[in-house]
Amino acid sequence: MSGSPLIRRMALRAFDFSERSVRWGKRSQQRRVERWRERLPxxxxxxxxxxxxxxxxxxxxxxxxxxxxxxxxxxxxxxxxxxxxxxxxxxxxxxxxxxxxxxxxxxxxxxxxxxxxxxxxxxxxxxxxxxxxxxxxxxxxxxxxxxxxxxxxxxxxxxxxxxxxxxxxxxxxxxLIMPTASLHRPRRAAAKALTEAAGTIDAICRALRENDEDAGRDVLARARRSESLMEPLRETSRESLASARFSALLRHRRGHAEELAALVAPLDRLLRNLRIVARRCAVALWRHEAVPETHRELLAGIADVLRDCAQELEQGHVPREVRGRLIELAERSAEFEIDRSLSAVVLLAQARSMIIDVLELCGMDSADAREAVPDME
Structure with a gap:
């Protein structure tokens, strides 16, 4: 009886459960330690x-x-x-x-x-x-x-x-002496928002490619939830900027804190445009409107750039190196044909607006960012 298949399966399940519990416990402990480090100042x-x-x-x-x-x-x-x-x-x-x-x-x-x-x-x-x-x-x-x-x-x-x-x-x-806020928190909050935006774009492209109306509704709900990511970024940016301005120990990091605070406005616009894209994706799937593959490829390219931006922020740098790729995407989008589908037109227009948002997020001036996205022929 001890060697029966049922008992072996139960033992394997118990082992798998215990292993997953250990992994979950380690991740939970890591999050607690990280939270303590952030609050240590x-x-x-x-x-x-x-x-x-x-x-x-x-x-x-x-x-x-x-x-x-x-x-x-x-x-x-x-x-x-x-x-x-x-x-x-x-x-x-x-x-x-x-x-x-x-x-x-x-x-x-x-x-x-x-x-x-x-x-x-x-x-x-x-x-x-x-x-x-x-x-x-x-x-x-x-x-x-x-x-x-x-x-x-x-x-x-x-x-x-x-x-x-x-x-x-x-x-x-x-x-005036001791800082009470860390400069790491706004970087991580911005990186988290960018990573979530990239994942949402991937889900949009997948729903359009598979013509999945249920997936379209799910991605719209996911995009709407992204709004909650902005409040932690706004709060941590304000605290870090104030610490850098008032604390003698962080005053030399004031420029970096101001750069991080400048991420808030373009990232907020990016997520707003993303919600419009998600809504139009759901509408297109509901109305069975075809979206050209070039538009999906454009969105996928933006998602790849967002992931690289998030990685740069995690490493402690404000993203700069991706500007060339964004400008290339913008120039390529200017050559797309205007589709007769309203959804395709809206998706293309919003994708181009998102490119401007990401360029500003990468430190480009608003006027220069708009100029870098050429008019469509």
Missing amino acids: FIVACAITASVAWAIATHLFSHDLALFAPIAAVITVGLNHGQRAARAIEIGVGVTVGVGLGTLFVTLFGVGTWQLVVLIAASMSFATWLGAGNLITIQAAVQGIVVMTLFHGDDQGLTRVLDAVIGSSCAIAAS
Whole structure:
């Protein structure tokens, strides 16, 4: 029985499952380590800044319980570089409102459940009346809660406000020295978007070649999902550019950060044009409109260029070398015959627009990129 085919098949399946589990576990661990490496500058900045703020409040100003100094420091470090000074002031205002109202409520009404309800509502309402944003409003409520529940028996309201000012000031000083964002993240986000765009184009060409209407609908849904790839790129580009501008340690990389930030606009236009191509592909398959093979070859050539661009970005370089191939594709497309099919015309026009987008992504000026795509004869 032990050597039966059924048991052997079960053993092989169990081995295959365990092997796949090990591979999945390794990939998951690699992603976790990579995520930790990307956040390491932020983690280090928070740890050092909070410790310095606590030390200043405790040893220099002799505050017994300098809770708000490290808290304000961590909150402020977590903000984007370009907003840090303004948000530090907001935190100070929020803490002042919360501490002041909390102290007043404890003095007049004592500590209790209904007092906490009224305090939270009053703190958030007063902050809103001042025209505060969500950050000030939440900080006012939080500090009021802390005063009522933890420090209702002392008279250290002004001390806590000073601690918050110390923490925020340390965070602002740290932003001028220590970077909290990596320049690798926008490159990887852009490379991921380009790789996905190339894969979507491949799927479009395959659906057109096989005349598969279901595949056309699938590729349209896939192209629409590509819009979600832009927000991580925009966010990481802003953070990296701000780090390069404000941090002394990254100031020499400012030019590279600006180059990465310049990828956002043309890549966004590229993905928008790609969604139009995918929609027209689905329409062409639904209407049984023929698309010339030359158009599919043009799209396939663009996909190959996008993959090479993604590889260049992964290696740390803004893509430059593919311009000649793009110009060659543009010149070749200018010789195509205008097809009677509306779908073929739209696909060709959008493919040529995508070539312009990729040329701009490769650092070419907008006017030069448009000039590099000749008019059709």
